[in-house]
Amino acid sequence: MYKIAKDNLPKLYVALQNIGTLLLPCKNKSGHADFAPYREDAEIALDAPLTNRSAKDVFFPQVENLLTFKTSGKELALEQNVPPVGVTIVMGVRACDARSFKILDKVFLKAPVDTYYKTRREQCVLIGLGCSAPEETCFCHAFGIDAGAPETDVQTWLAGEELCWQAVTANGEELTAKLVDGGVLVEAAADAAAAVSEQQEHTQKILSVLPLHDFKVNDELTKDELKVFHSKIWEQLAAGCLSCCTCTYVCPTCHCYDIRDYQETEERTQRYRCWDSCMAKDFTLMAHGSPRKTKVERFRQRYMHKLVYFPENNEGEYACVGCGRCLQKCPVQLNIVKVAKALEKAEVKQDV
Amino acid sequence: MQKIEKLLQKRAAELLAEGTVERVLAWHAGEFFYDNAPAAVSSADECDKLVYNEFCPANLCKYLIETSHAGKKTAVFLKPCDTYGVNQLLKDNRIKRELVYAIGTPCSGMLDIKKIKAAGAKGIISVSVDGDEVVVNTAYGEKRLAKADVLLNKCLMCKGAAYKIADEELAEPLPVPQFTGDKFAKVKEIEAMSAEERFAFWQSELSKCIRCNACRDICPACSCEQCIFDKPDTPVAGKAYADEVEEQMYHIIRAFHVAGRCTGCGECARVCPQGIHLELLNMKFMKDINSFFGQYQAGADSETPAPQVSFKQNDPEANSAVEGREQHV
Amino acid sequence: MCNCQDTLIPQIGVVTDICTETADVKTFRVEKIGGGKLFEHLPGQCAILSVPGKGEAIFSITSSPTNEKYMEFSIKRCGSITNFLHFDIEPGQQIAGRGPYGNHFPVEDKLKGKDLLFIAGGIGLAPLRSVINYMLDKRDDYGSIDVVYGARSKEDFVRYDELTNVWPSQKDTRVHLTIDRAQEGWSGNVGFVPNFLKDLKFTPDKTVLLCGPPIMIKLCLAALIEMGFEKKQVYTTLELRMKCGVGKCGRCNIGKKYVCKDGPVFTCDELDEMPDEY
Numbered sequence: 020m021y022k023i024a025k026d027n028l029p030k031l032y033v034a035l036q037n038i039g040t041l042l043l044p045c046k047n048k049s050g051h052a053d054f055a056p057y058r059e060d061a062e063i064a065l066d067a068p069l070t071n072r073s074a075k076d077v078f079f080p081q082v083e084n085l086l087t088f089k090t091s092g093k094e095l096a097l098e099q100n101v102p103p104v105g106v107t108i109v110m111g112v113r114a115c116d117a118r119s120f121k122i123l124d125k126v127f128l129k130a131p132v133d134t135y136y137k138t139r140r141e142q143c144v145l146i147g148l149g150c151s152a153p154e155e156t157c158f159c160h161a162f163g164i165d166a167g168a169p170e171t172d173v174q175t176w177l178a179g180e181e182l183c184w185q186a187v188t189a190n191g192e193e194l195t196a197k198l199v200d201g202g203v204l205v206e207a208a209a210d211a212a213a214a215v216s217e218q219q220e221h222t223q224k225i226l227s228v229l230p231l232h233d234f235k236v237n238d239e240l241t242k243d244e245l246k247v248f249h250s251k252i253w254e255q256l257a258a259g260c261l262s263c264c265t266c267t268y269v270c271p272t273c274h275c276y277d278i279r280d281y282q283e284t285e286e287r288t289q290r291y292r293c294w295d296s297c298m299a300k301d302f303t304l305m306a307h308g309s310p311r312k313t314k315v316e317r318f319r320q321r322y323m324h325k326l327v328y329f330p331e332n333n334e335g336e337y338a339c340v341g342c343g344r345c346l347q348k349c350p351v352q353l354n355i356v357k358v359a360k361a362l363e364k365a366e367v368k369q370d371v
Numbered sequence: 372m373q374k375i376e377k378l379l380q381k382r383a384a385e386l387l388a389e390g391t392v393e394r395v396l397a398w399h400a401g402e403f404f405y406d407n408a409p410a411a412v413s414s415a416d417e418c419d420k421l422v423y424n425e426f427c428p429a430n431l432c433k434y435l436i437e438t439s440h441a442g443k444k445t446a447v448f449l450k451p452c453d454t455y456g457v458n459q460l461l462k463d464n465r466i467k468r469e470l471v472y473a474i475g476t477p478c479s480g481m482l483d484i485k486k487i488k489a490a491g492a493k494g495i496i497s498v499s500v501d502g503d504e505v506v507v508n509t510a511y512g513e514k515r516l517a518k519a520d521v522l523l524n525k526c527l528m529c530k531g532a533a534y535k536i537a538d539e540e541l542a543e544p545l546p547v548p549q550f551t552g553d554k555f556a557k558v559k560e561i562e563a564m565s566a567e568e569r570f571a572f573w574q575s576e577l578s579k580c581i582r583c584n585a586c587r588d589i590c591p592a593c594s595c596e597q598c599i600f601d602k603p604d605t606p607v608a609g610k611a612y613a614d615e616v617e618e619q620m621y622h623i624i625r626a627f628h629v630a631g632r633c634t635g636c637g638e639c640a641r642v643c644p645q646g647i648h649l650e651l652l653n654m655k656f657m658k659d660i661n662s663f664f665g666q667y668q669a670g671a672d673s674e675t676p677a678p679q680v681s682f683k684q685n686d687p688e689a690n691s692a693v694e695g696r697e698q699h700v
Numbered sequence: 701m702c703n704c705q706d707t708l709i710p711q712i713g714v715v716t717d718i719c720t721e722t723a724d725v726k727t728f729r730v731e732k733i734g735g736g737k738l739f740e741h742l743p744g745q746c747a748i749l750s751v752p753g754k755g756e757a758i759f760s761i762t763s764s765p766t767n768e769k770y771m772e773f774s775i776k777r778c779g780s781i782t783n784f785l786h787f788d789i790e791p792g793q794q795i796a797g798r799g800p801y802g803n804h805f806p807v808e809d810k811l812k813g814k815d816l817l818f819i820a821g822g823i824g825l826a827p828l829r830s831v832i833n834y835m836l837d838k839r840d841d842y843g844s845i846d847v848v849y850g851a852r853s854k855e856d857f858v859r860y861d862e863l864t865n866v867w868p869s870q871k872d873t874r875v876h877l878t879i880d881r882a883q884e885g886w887s888g889n890v891g892f893v894p895n896f897l898k899d900l901k902f903t904p905d906k907t908v909l910l911c912g913p914p915i916m917i918k919l920c921l922a923a924l925i926e927m928g929f930e931k932k933q934v935y936t937t938l939e940l941r942m943k944c945g946v947g948k949c950g951r952c953n954i955g956k957k958y959v960c961k962d963g964p965v966f967t968c969d970e971l972d973e974m975p976d977e978y
Contacts, residue, residue, distance in 0.1 A: 259409035275950035306779030350642030
């Protein structure tokens with residue numbers, strides 16, 4: 020295990036910035052922490068409990084140009100836009116977000132591989148930060164995620180006056196070696212590991228008294244797709260929903276996208292990919308109508324996908340990591356916990 | 372408030388059992404006491420699950436549009452500020468009066484969980500109100516906060532306890548937060564800026580926008596059947612912005628569209644996930660309308676036409692309106 | 701780092717022929733620049749064609765894979781991209797295309813040796829035509845072929861010449877046409893497809909391939925079941941809005957399936973296991 024004094028963190032940031040593009044939680048204009056490129060004058064908020072969004076836009080940007088078309092008369096030429104070359108380092112990744120990348124991998128790295136995502140993912144080194152002060156909205160434990168041990172290339176913990184650092188993967192070892200050689204990281208004292216364990220235990224203790232400590236998604240829900248689909252409970256659950264799509268925007272595992280053309284000039288068109296939401300009215304709209312005309316159907320689709328369809332296709336893994344962002348951000352307080360609990364009550368326990 | 376909650380549950384059950392209404396709009400509890408969600412129930416035996424406490428900020432009147440379309444008579448529990456929205460929806464012909472059963476519900480100000488957390492409360496296990504104090508029981512210990520310090524911004528400018536429309540009142544009114552200042556104070560501050568400073572302020576505020584459209588979706592004055600921003604083939608659908616101007620134009624256009632019909636319920640600013648001060652745009656319009664057309668409060672009743680949709684002989688001419696405005700700057 | 705062409709990147713092709721079939725259907729012939737097909741495919745698969753500035757849309761490939769020279773798409777105009785294709789392009793226009801996407805009718809295994817009944821309504825013939833021509837090119841691998849095809853009027857049949865002259869002259873191949881309402885100059889059957897099916901009294905030993913408007917599929921399926929067919933011997937192809945074509949963007953997700961990848965060809969008993977959101 021290595022360490023760096025908290026006061027010396029700026030040195031670490033500069034050293035990382037010299038190795039690749041460094042992204043870490045910084046305060047944005049609204050005062051919320053969000054991943055942003057490192058700048059000396061940025062208001063860094065490494066220990067902010069949760070960023071506004073996960074770092075999914077490192078691999079899956081909100082807007083990404085796929086190709087450029089050039090037209091001249093009847094002729095057409097195209098040029099693929101390739102993602103930039105270069106290492107990206109994301110620091111301060113929480114355990115929930117770290118798992119969410121593995122879920123996104125199951126979508127984008129499944130054949131046929133999405134080369135845009137793959138290129139970015141392979142060039143990225145993730146430095147996780149163990150949680151020390153979970154919120155009541157956290158429920159990563161429901162998905163077997165250890166808040167104190169993010170599944171990243173490097174794990175770090177803010178313990179006392181130090182940042183403790185442990186490489187996990189080969190990429191993590193490589194990065195660590197560079198920092199050790201540069202004198203930025205030093206060997207941690209023997210008691211550092213104990214301090215980290217103490218923090219991890221404390222985190223679990225806090226989680227055990229919070230309201231969602233015993234929340235788990237009932238896996239009976241994935242066993243009868245049509246029964247859950249036809250549940251009478253959806254109407255009631257979706258009643259307050261505004262279809263504003265905020266949940267999709269902040270969710271680390273949401274990955275629906277649209278492909279659109281942007282005509283810059285008569286001769287030049289950009290084809291771009293952008294985030295989209297299955298909750299949006301026009302998501303499944305075709306020239307002659309939409310199979311999901313109502314808000315309730317769209318609401319149902321999002322949660323069925325996360326709680327039933329995705330697990331059915333991925334050995335029982337839910338498309339949720341318990342980060343709690345939907346609990347924090349929904350303007351009308353709807354979220355996946357409420358939905359999962361209501362479904363369990365109505366369809367598994369048959370107690371409406 | 373617990374007494375009022377019981378009254379609400381009882382009244383909702385009665386109205387459904389009697390068949391006076393087919394549906395009731397109120398709130399359901401969440402996991403944490405502070406995350407109550409708007410809910411619709413249609414049978415008396417579901418009413419014991421309804422809740423009402425200091426965390427029911429949502430203005431439920433917008434959901435009346437759906438039930439009006441479905442032809443179902445709906446009872447809705449309205450705080451005093453929510454009733455303005457109902458009048459506005461009636462004036463805009465979005466809901467039918469005979470399908471609405473408005474129940475005036477006492478309120479003494481709703482609490483802002485964001486302010487409670489900003490005051491340092493984390494790992495919240497439960498929240499309760501004890502007189503003038505908010506008691507937060509957290510995994511890291513108890514925290515006591517003054518209720519006045521953690522009220523929602525919109526409650527700080529409470530328009531008063533009077534219901535502008537009500538078929539009945541659930542209980543005796545509660546004392547509402549007293550507001551004695553100038554509600555346009557912040558607007559005047561911005562008006563006093565130079566044009567460049569003002570531009571920079573708004574550019575900065577509005578660039579936080581992520582186009583979730585929650586502000587539009589919760590606004591009682593935004594009720595177009597087909598919103599101009601929803602047309603999928605137009606670039607203004609905002610899926611992926613080509614530049615920030617679109618986000619900024621969206622808010623300015625929406626403010627224009629609701630001018631004269633905005634009741635100042637404050638929901639738009641409350642629901643914004645990015646914390647944009649949307650209410651300032653709408654308040655600027657309100658201030659201007661007051662000075663050009665005379666003091667006007669949208670939603671105060673369901674008859675008076677809005678200045679923007681009526682013409683009076685002494686309405687200021689466009690030129691004089693602009694000249695008049697120069698004096699405010 | 702991966703330099704390979706991503707599956708979302710199309711190739712440039714050229715429209716070499718445009719044939720007006722009906723008032724709102726045209727068949728576009730697309731080739732690689734210099735001749736040949738943009739890519740190989742199997743019957744039932746689709747391609748995503750695009751027009752810069754307008755976007756992409758998925759279309760079933762109506763020509764058979766055994767056609768080595770070009771691919772054909774019979775496209776009904778109903779939206780912004782299809783309207784553009786109909787009105788704003790001429791032969792010689794280059795367009796972009798990518799594919800093939802989706803599963804295909806099991807012409808290599810399950811359908812071999814079977815007696816086949818094709819049922820189509822309107823533009824629904826387009827994907828089935830690929831299968832029919834494929835089978836006619838490999839005639840001895842398949843049993844009898846009956847094609848039941850209904851359209852609003854005589855002018856709404858797609859590929860009329862093929863229907864009346866080419867196919868009926870093939871070995872053990874029959875074409876049964878019907879139109880919705882009586883019309884001068886038409887001496888064939890008049891009536892909706894489901895009723896026509898019952899009149900034709902097919903025996904339930906055939907494998908059915910069915911494609912058309914949703915209501916037609918529903919009623920034909922009911923008629924077939926009445927006639928003793930089982931859902932598992934009826935194949936259909938779904939039409940849904942699809943964007944990526946590779947099961948990632950989420951648009952065509954129904955239940956645990958992605959129509960662009962696990963479909964669009966499904967048997968009717970497979971459809972029963974899916975939520976009915978199509």
